[in-house]
Amino acid sequence: MLRRYILLNTNKFVNCRHVSQSMLQSTVDEKSGIATVTMNKPPVNSLNLEFLDEINTQLNKLQKDKIRGMILTSGLQKVFCAGLDITEFYNPNPDRLAKFWTVLQDTWLSLYMASFPTVAVINGHSPAGGCLFAMSCDYRVMVGPKYTIGLNETKLGIVAPKWFQDTMVAVIGQRKAEVSLTTGKMYTTDEALQVGLIDESLPDADSALKKGTQFLNNFQRISPWAFKMTKDISRQPTVQWLIDNKQKDLDFVLKFMQSPDVQKSLGLYLQSLKK
Ligand SMILES: CCCCCCCC/C=C\CC(=O)SCCNC(=O)CCNC(=O)[C@H](O)C(C)(C)COP(=O)(O)OP(=O)(O)OC[C@H]1O[C@@H](n2cnc3c(N)ncnc32)[C@H](O)[C@@H]1OP(=O)(O)O
Numbered sequence: 001m002l003r004r005y006i007l008l009n010t011n012k013f014v015n016c017r018h019v020s021q022s023m024l025q026s027t028v029d030e031k032s033g034i035a036t037v038t039m040n041k042p043p044v045n046s047l048n049l050e051f052l053d054e055i056n057t058q059l060n061k062l063q064k065d066k067i068r069g070m071i072l073t074s075g076l077q078k079v080f081c082a083g084l085d086i087t088e089f090y091n092p093n094p095d096r097l098a099k100f101w102t103v104l105q106d107t108w109l110s111l112y113m114a115s116f117p118t119v120a121v122i123n124g125h126s127p128a129g130g131c132l133f134a135m136s137c138d139y140r141v142m143v144g145p146k147y148t149i150g151l152n153e154t155k156l157g158i159v160a161p162k163w164f165q166d167t168m169v170a171v172i173g174q175r176k177a178e179v180s181l182t183t184g185k186m187y188t189t190d191e192a193l194q195v196g197l198i199d200e201s202l203p204d205a206d207s208a209l210k211k212g213t214q215f216l217n218n219f220q221r222i223s224p225w226a227f228k229m230t231k232d233i234s235r236q237p238t239v240q241w242l243i244d245n246k247q248k249d250l251d252f253v254l255k256f257m258q259s260p261d262v263q264k265s266l267g268l269y270l271q272s273l274k275k
Pocket residue numbers: 043044046078079081082083084085086087125127128129130152153156158159160161162252253256273274275
């Protein structure tokens with residue numbers, strides 16, 4: 001049986017085969033069976049329509065290739081992923097916004113329910129959608145101590161959708177998630193470890209990658225079928241709402257995002273980012 005792992009990371013591997021090269025780079029180490037995919041969209045890996053589409057296409061390809069593991073990381077210096085591209089929300093074209101949100105929903109479903117084990121090697125800041133992506137992996141290793149992670153949507157004057165919130169609840173529990181979400185808390189690496197938002201903290205990217213690889217190695221002796229079935233059962237309560245309510249979720253976002261108050265908040269936030 002083909003034993004391969006996918007790592008979303010820099011292309012440093014020796015016996016590696018390139019799968020793709022653009023905003024997302026994927027490599028497969030033929031010898032160890034470990035592959036790496038790197039998010040590489042400067043300056044901050046913000047998730048716009050095209051980038052999300054590329055990520056989703058790649059995830060589906062890996063699934064078809066019967067890949068058995070993946071690590072998600074960044075090729076940038078100090079940002080894992082800055083979350084959704086705020087310019088997709090600001091003065092949006094409704095048709096593009098609808099496409100963007102639909103691709104986001106699909107990408108999240110692909111990642112959250114990936115048939116292979118996934119590890120996020122969080123080698124930089126990871127707010128909002130970046131935190132969602134990390135939380136959607138099966139294991140989180142973060143490079144500390146100077147980066148932050150969290151769902152900060154309330155700080156932008158917006159609201160994390162139900163499925164973002166449910167994903168956080170599944171990782172850190174209802175009470176901690178509620179406080180975290182309402183305050184828009186960005187955790188330091190140490191705080192994230194303490195609250196259970198990440199599983200391990202490592203001082204540098206290389207050791208974080210090794211840890212991620214070690215985690216994936218656990219699955220060498222586990223049947224992919226048993227892994228997937230167990231993960232499906234565990235994650236089904238979190239995904240079912242979105243599967244049943246994709247259109248409702250989209251309609252709400254279209255209305256919410258085009259409201260004058262939300263646009264005003266987003267405009268101010270974008271301005272503050274530029275400063
Ligand atoms: C009830 C249902 C309603 C549903 C509503 C929808 C809910 C939406 C849900 C999720 C939302 C999100 O994911 S919103 C994104 C939130 N992200 C952030 O708040 C992160 C903001 N960015 C930062 O904090 C920092 O940029 C950083 C820590 C990630 C990196 O800092 P650094 O100093 O390295 O970089 P700069 O700050 O100088 O940024 C460089 C450059 O990038 C632009 N930028 C940063 N983040 C974003 C982003 N998310 N989208 C678009 N653009 C971004 C920043 O403005 C700078 O641009 P310029 O070079 O032009 O100045």
